[in-house]
C-alpha cells in the first residue's frame with residue numbers, strides 16, 4: 746500500500762508541475778534559441794520560475810511581446826475545420842469576461858548583433874499532431890499583389906510547420922506561385938509553454954517561434970499581419 750501511495754503522490758506532483766502557467770514544457774535547443782526565447786534560461790516565459798499570476802502578458806512576461814492590433818478579441822470556436830478551443834484555435838485571454846487583443850504577438854529583438862522576429866500564438870489546446878501556424882504578411886500595403894483568388898494581398902508567410910521534420914518556413918506568394926525562401930529547424934527556433942488563460946474551460950498554450958528578420962527581405966513599413974492556423978502542415 747505504501748508503494749502505491751508514494752507512486753500516486755509522485756504522479757500528482759508531476760502533473761501539477763507540468764501545468765504551471767509560464768512553464769516551457771518544450772524548450773528550444775541551442776544557445777541562440779535560448780538567448781532569444783528564454784533569456785534567463787530558467788525554463789519559464791514568466792518573469793521568474795514561480796510562473797504567471799494575474800496576467801500572462803505585458804509586464805508579467807519575460808519577453809515584452811507586442812499584441813497584434815485587432816478590431817475585436819480573437820474568438821474561440823471560429824474554425825472552418827477543427828475542434829472549438831482545440832490546438833488549431835487561436836484564442837484570446839479574457840478581460841472582464843470578454844476576448845481581449847491578447848492572442849497573437851510579435852517582437853523585434855536583436856541578439857548578438859542579429860535582429861530576429863519572434864512570434865507568439867495563444868492556442869486553445871496543446872497537441873503533437875502536424876499542423877501549421879502562420880503569420881501572413883502584406884509587406885507592400887497593396888491588396889492586389891501577392892496571390893490571386895482568396896488571398897487578399899499577403900505576399901509573405903512565416904509558418905511553424907509542426908509534426909515530423911518540423912520547421913519554421915518563410916514563403917513568398919506571388920500570383921499563383923508560392924516560393925520557399927528559407928526554413929529553420931523547429932527544435933532550434935521554437936518553444937511551447939503553458940499560458941495562464943483557460944479558454945473553453947481548460948488551459949491554453951503559447952507556441953513561440955522565431956526567424957532572422959533578414960529572412961523576410963522587408964524594406965518597407967508598415968506591414969499588415971494576420972495570424973492563422975492551417976489544418977495540414979504542408
Ligand SMILES: [Ca+2]
Pocket residue numbers: 783784785786787788789790791807
Ligand atoms: Ca525565462
Ligand SMILES: [Ca+2]
Pocket residue numbers: 819820821822823824834835836
Ligand atoms: Ca479562434
Ligand SMILES: [Ca+2]
Pocket residue numbers: 830868869870943944945946947948949
Ligand atoms: Ca483552452
